[in-house]
Amino acid sequence: MSTLVEINNIDKRFGGVHALKAVTFTIDTGEIHSLCGENGAGKSTLIKILCGAYIPNEGSITIDGRELPYGNVPGVGQLGVAVIHQESTAFLDLNAIDNVFIGRELRTSWGALNRKAMARETRELLARLQESLDIYKPLSQMTVAQRQMVTMARALAQKCKLLIMDEPTASLSKRETDVLFDNIARLKAGGVSILYVSHRMEEIFQLSDRVTVFRDGEHVGTEPIGNVDTQKVIQMMVGREVAEFTKRHEHKAHQGATALALDNLTSRPAFENISFEVKAGEIVGMAGLVGSGRSEIARAVFGIDNYQSGVIRVLGKAQRKGNVRDAMAAGIAMVPEDRQHEGLLLPLTVSANISMAVLQNLLCGPFLSKKKEGALAQEYIEELSIRTGSAHAVTSTLSGGNQQKVVIGKWLATQPRILILDEPTRGVDVGAKAEMYRIIRELAEKGVAIWVISSDMPEILHISDRILVMCEGRLKGELEGKSATQEDVMRLALPDLSEEGAILA
């Protein structure tokens, strides 16, 4: 196999921050090369250099022997580098054709757009990806997976040699992920090299030929995938053994009374006839595919959304519908899935965010007591070991994992009896994940009823006392946390096509 990309001694500084330290490795033609590292390890910086957004301070990158035109995005594109970013880079208001061709539109001999040719080519490209979507529909009306297909079609249209994929499966369901992987395999067979960035170990091991690990801006190593295992990669990433991560959680459930009980809760079309209980001190995991209705149930329980029928009881007392104040007063707290939009006020300080839900306790007469606020913030910064310069640091400057802890701190400040966590570790690196699990466990031991919604299978298996599996708006089954396997959960989570209309297990 020939070498396509040579990354040689790349160094990048931002002011005093040394983001990349003399990074050197190669990517072969037709190789799927995974790039791992905790958040802040320098992966994004390297990607931005590779796609022409940043100029390195030192070192060189060549593609097919030709030096990359640093800092020149279109120039890099012409060399055959395409990127599918973590955040959607698609133009949601435009249709598939425009998304594929924007910036390199085909034109007729007299200068106008050649719409026919572009439509034809878009269809052909999508056909190569075995996708048949309406190319005239704006992307805003497509699923995330379909949008990704369009972005990949764009990469194909550019005749790209190196495709960089940054967390492409973050918001895909299992089925969609499989389709994506098929397409990645197809690209590889066509001789395209892929630099694959992900936090998900299973994906890395399923796909890659080689894996490169960064830590604190340094290149820790590049290994053929056969030479390493999950344990080893994680060790390379964090620089220490993370024993507890792979080990099954062994907490002795000293469970108390029923804290939260749902009885036939229904809100069509999101979910139907949902009944389950969470006891004090218990950690209940809820698995299922994206879109199976899990977050919607949580939103209904927390009073954000209304529902059609059924009862929610907290400590035996029926709750009013759609009333967040009531839910909070009853001791429910929820850490939402989309922390940037729903959970955090990024421009505000850490202490302002933590105190947000309990301002009434921090009053001194009619005024907010800054002293009380600071003390409260300090308490949770210590308890959750939030890594921040001070309680007065602006939240947007914190890393993803620490932002997540701020959201949790905000809700812990309300002294909740029931804590709902929706995807608590999405976009959080391995080290922070382990810490999050420790916090969750400690809370459970203090008697808080915890309900974790997660698409991360190892996470669910690792942390839950009991696992509820959702499928297409129904509660498909319940598994014992100690004994359940990934396969058990998956079997329940996938829609059962042979038994039509399978109901509660």
Place this chain on the structure above:
Amino acid sequence: MRKIIMLLLLPAMICLYGCGGESSETRAPSKESAPKAAQEKQEEPKAQANEEAKDKYTVCLLPKLKGIAYFTSCAEGAKKAAADLGDIDLIYDGPVDGSAEKQASMIEKWTLQEVDVICVSPNAPDVVARAMKEAREAGIKVITWDADATPDSRSFFVNQATAQAIGYGLVDTMVNDLKEIGVEGGELAIVSASATAANQNSWIEHMKTRLEKYPEFTLATIKYPGESQNKALQDSQDLINAFPELKGIIGISSVSFPGAAEAVKQLGKAGGVLVTGLSTPNDMKGYVKEGVVKSVVLWNTEDLGYLTVCTAEALASGKLEPGATSLDAGAIGEKKIEGDQVLLGDILVFNKDNIDQYDF
């Protein structure tokens, strides 16, 4: 970079906003300027003005803007009055840029020179009022003309145009013009400024009252195009199309009169729909000559200057006391006084026979 531009932009905005506010208030035609600026001879005030007992009075006439034809015409009348009365030293001076601050400093200067009477047409009453009060405290008689200031800053206001005179004058002129061309009845429409313009609204009330005298004519509707001549044109065109019985349009703002005239001209309705309104003669001269407009209504500017000087003289010589109900203004006759307002009363009608005699 961004901050610097903001800093540069901000004063510019504030400064220009100031200009904009001053010049864009709803205008009665008196503030309109005419294109040709007549040169005015600068008369230096005499330092010893007050020395020679009381057989000569120094009267200062302060216009809003020196050098525009409207005020030049007023000054002509003032000079005539000074000549007729014989005991007046007339000083006519004012800012050339319409600045109220300059008006104030002129009043201050005249106060120091201890003139007898200062007649002010204030650009901004609040800016000028302080200087006017100081002049009064120094024993100088202060009156306003053409535009009024706060009542405590002057003794009399020479009011060129009562709402009643204007309202009645417009209706009478319109009806007379229509009857002259053989129209004995039909619908009329008014194109005003905005619905909140106080002057226009009070004129409209008097026009309605006057129309009761002519039952064969009815007021069909009133349009409010605001400050936009484009909208005034559009509204007038729509009026002519939508009201087949419409015989006349009265335009009562500086944009609605030419707008209505242009509409009649463009629709080829000259002679079929008459337009009249309030304007300085120069602004409407073209339409009058083309026959679109028969008559233009305004107060008599020369008489306004004449009456102002007569009022000043009467005040200085003690002939005029607060509470008087009339004033003898010599060549222009006996004028009514209501409260502290000296009323000029009559309006002046310009038509194609006399409009060339006026240049403002």
Place this chain on the structure above:
Amino acid sequence: MRKFILPLIQRREIGLIILIVLLTGVTAYINPSFLAVSNLMQILNNCAPVALISCGVMLVIVTAEIDISVGSLTGLLSAFIALLMSREQLGWNPFLVMLIILFLGALMGTVTGLLVTIGKVPSIIVTLGLLTALRGAAIKVLGGKTIKDYPESFRYLGTESLLGVPISVWIAIAAIAFTAWLIRWTRLGRRLYALGSNPQSAILLGLNERALKCFTFAFTGFLTAVATILIVAKLGNVEAAIGKGDELLIVTCVVVGGVSISGGRGQLAGVMLAVFLMVMIRTNLTYLQLGPEATKWERAIQGLFILAAVILDHVASHAKPAESEA
């Protein structure tokens, strides 16, 4: 059935057409002369300048910027026309003056664009500043005068018709056709939408943000100059208040016409229908022959129509069937 009709009302254009038809029906019922061809031409003639400027402002808003200085630019450019062309003033050749005005309009637009892109001042601030600055300049240039007396050859642009359609309407049609072509058939048009839809991605794809935005402002300035020429030719009088408040009418038309104020979305057809509706309302109200008292309510009625247009659109866009799980 549902499937058939709903995609239709989801389009904003349909809502606007319904409103226009309703309004026309009611007015014609009360005053049949509303339906006269000459009146339609009159309304179209009134639409022409608004439509011209809206084409430009629409593109500005598509790139997620805004231009609220167009009314004042109209004022300043008309002052220049007055000064250069009027026979009372310099009395230059009308054709030459028009070329100068078109150039000045495009230049002013470009300067605005440069302030926004290179100066990185938000366009709302830049154009808010220009809104007062340009109006102030217009007042200074005119010195409070009304300037009349333009060559007949120039006035024809605003007063004459060609094949029964006012010349200004032909000019507006040409500009609309050009804009439609620009949007649908050129790289430039597509890139403007891309830029408004997702600026970060657009820049990462190497689209030239500065050039694109500058173009929209310059285009707006140019069209404003064209509109100004038509307005002055029609009015025959220039005073400092020309175009005052037009920026609000135009932004309203663009937004009611379905252009997203956050950029990336909107169709020219919708904007043009909105222009027609907004301009037509004024004429309709006159044709309804409201008495001297009722006309004070006209502005409120106009406001209600704007609300109606927006609400109708909102209802239509939420009328789609509940989405099934993907």
